[in-house]
Amino acid sequence: MMERLCFGIDIGGTSVKLGLFTENGNLLDKWEIPTRKEDSGSHILEDVAASVSKKISEDRLARENIIGIGIGVPGPVTEDGTVIHCVNLGWGVFNVEEETKRLTGFETKAGNDANVAALGETWQGGGRGYKNLVVVTLGTGVGGGVILNGEILTGSNGAAGEIGHITVNYEEEDRCNCGRQGCLEQFASATGIVREAKRLLKISGEPSKLRDIATLSAKVIFDFAKEGDALSIQLVEQLCRYLGIALSHIAHVVDPQAFVIGGGVSKAGSMLTDLIKKYYENNVLFALKNKDFKLAELGNDAGIYGSAKLIIGK
Amino acid sequence: MMERLCFGIDIGGTSVKLGLFTENGNLLDKWEIPTRKEDSGSHILEDVAASVSKKISEDRLARENIIGIGIGVPGPVTEDGTVIHCVNLGWGVFNVEEETKRLTGFETKAGNDANVAALGETWQGGGRGYKNLVVVTLGTGVGGGVILNGEILTGSNGAAGEIGHITVNYEEEDRCNCGRQGCLEQFASATGIVREAKRLLKISGEPSKLRDIATLSAKVIFDFAKEGDALSIQLVEQLCRYLGIALSHIAHVVDPQAFVIGGGVSKAGSMLTDLIKKYYENNVLFALKNKDFKLAELGNDAGIYGSAKLIIGK
Secondary structure (H helix, E strand, O other): OOOOEEEEEEEOOOEEEEEEEEOOOOEEEEEEEEOOOHHHHOOHHHHHHHHHHHHHHHOOOOHHHEEEEEEEEOOOEOOOOEEEEEHHHOEEEEEHHHHHHHHHOOOEEEEEHHHHHHHHHHHHOOOOOOOOEEEEEEOOOEEEEEEEOOEEOOOOOOOOOOHHHOEOOOOOOOOOOOOOOOEOHHHHOHHHHHHHHHHHHHHOOOOOHHHHOOOOOHHHHHHHHHOOOHHHHHHHHHHHHHHHHHHHHHHHHHOOOEEEEEOHHHHHOHHHHHHHHHHHHOOOOHHHOOOEEEEOOOHHHHHHHHHHHHHHOO | OOOOEEEEEEEOOOEEEEEEEEOOOOEEEEEEEEOOOHHHHOOHHHHHHHHHHHHHHHOOOOHHHEEEEEEEEOOOEOOOOEEEEEOOOOEEEEEHHHHHHHHHOOOEEEEEHHHHHHHHHHHHOOOOOOOOEEEEEEOOOEEEEEEEOOEEOOOOOOOOOOHHHOEOOOOOOOOOOOOOOOEOHHHHOHHHHHHHHHHHHHHOOOOOHHHHOOOOOHHHHHHHHHOOOHHHHHHHHHHHHHHHHHHHHHHHHHOOOEEEEEOHHHHHOHHHHHHHHHHHHOOOOHHHOOOEEEEOOOHHHHHHHHHHHHHHOO
16 A cells, blocks of 8 residues: 655745655655735635645645645644634634635644644654654744644644743843744844844944954854854853743743754754753753753754644644 | 542641542542651651541441542652652652552552642632643742643653742842742742842831831731732732743743632732733733633642542543
8 A cells, every 4th residue: 555645834924835745754745836925815725725736636646645734824823723813924813724625625734833843843853752842943033832742732822832922031122023022032033143243242342253244144143153252152142041041931831851943043053052051951940950952953844844744643 | 329439648748638539529528647757758658558548447438439549749750650859758769659559559640749739729729611721839939730631741850830940030149949049939939028028128218017027928918018018019019020920931831721829828819810910911922911810719628639630530
């Protein structure tokens, strides 16, 4: 008998990533289509259905061999598949699982994109072998996902794992994208460390290689920190301190086996995880020390992997 | 057929509370025995077994009608029933479920006392009707329990729900019982608010009714706050601010339906929950607002109720 297949789909604000997977987690093919946001995003799932259908006929796949479709969306999704305002897509409130099933004929499971990426890393990435872990994605924002007993913790309003919005600084005056002040995302994202760098360069009189750079980036700051630039080190330390503290809060709630750090900023590698671990351990009970700190491995494919796993199940 | 029965047992540092329950949650009888801590606490479970056996013969209970025994212990307990150093009892590392079964002949389930009390409040107390909630106990220390889908979240080392040790103040110089500095417990426990009161009375020149009290207590501080005493209000506000912030951290991790506040400090009632909710809402994403804030209802019996529920199961 042929191995069964499924589609893992990751809907972003600019493009939709699609992947065709075997049940065992082999990615057979992946491709992208643009995200059509006009008409309140009402064509997005139609385009997904057309792309899935095209793939099936091009590859002459047997429909009865396909388990179904998993979908990650950029916003809260409740246990029953209801999305609650995906601002980036123009979506209101509706059941994305039912709608996708109506358009494709396939069973569908949906989840929040950050949670789904966490599931992907747990299944086939840096979190392989753990059943209880927390995945943090440091990109433009800070996303997260809590995996308990191998499954996504969704929460009562689909907002579990929104760790980018844990308050870490009570004196911050700038506003986060969420409207509040002092969120982890304002300090630990790629955008956040650049914002902090600009601020520090203004108030500090110290020389720094950062002053010669026209367009600052998280990568430049980490590279200069590795080369010993004092202000860059200070910025990296601050990012890791805030992140370590936020992870310590999380550990006192769910006591995971491991933390997996992903997103663009995680390219800094062990310098990042070692420092995060230092600040983490300063802020936890003895019983919570000695957690594993791993790097994510799937990059931008984490979302399609996790979506596929959603529909495959445990 | 007779309704089945079980024992719910809560082992504390001074006394062991025992309860005889029906499967539906009726407490038929409760009593206490002293906690014998000599010989590394090796007689504690023997005394429990003797007390259970005495009860059975006194009440002429049919052994085949008894489901088993649930036990709460003051320390971390892993999923398989292993206790990992109960400092207050003198216990090292052993399987408390197997040992209790050996001594009594009954199936046994064990859990951490704060987690078990949270389960009790969920089953028959202030958390009735919720499946996902967080219970916080403000007593001598700050205990907690996370209930997901009606069950205790234990964590990989039995340390989930240890929310009293979330760091909330990064400048604190006094040490918490855990050895670290700035834990929630140092500010939001009955002991913590008294410590803060003594400190505030020293550094503030303001008049306050608190200055006339020989032995300060959390109750006095809350009573005076209700009467309008400015320093007392300041102390209550600080406690609620730290607690509201800690609960906001928790919400970004597990997104519960409700919070239940118990322990001696919770006798302050709605003044406490209203203020906690205010600070909580200032520190959460929009999707996490509008949680229910309830008061615990079972008082010191929460532990025996929760232990009974442990062995009854879902």
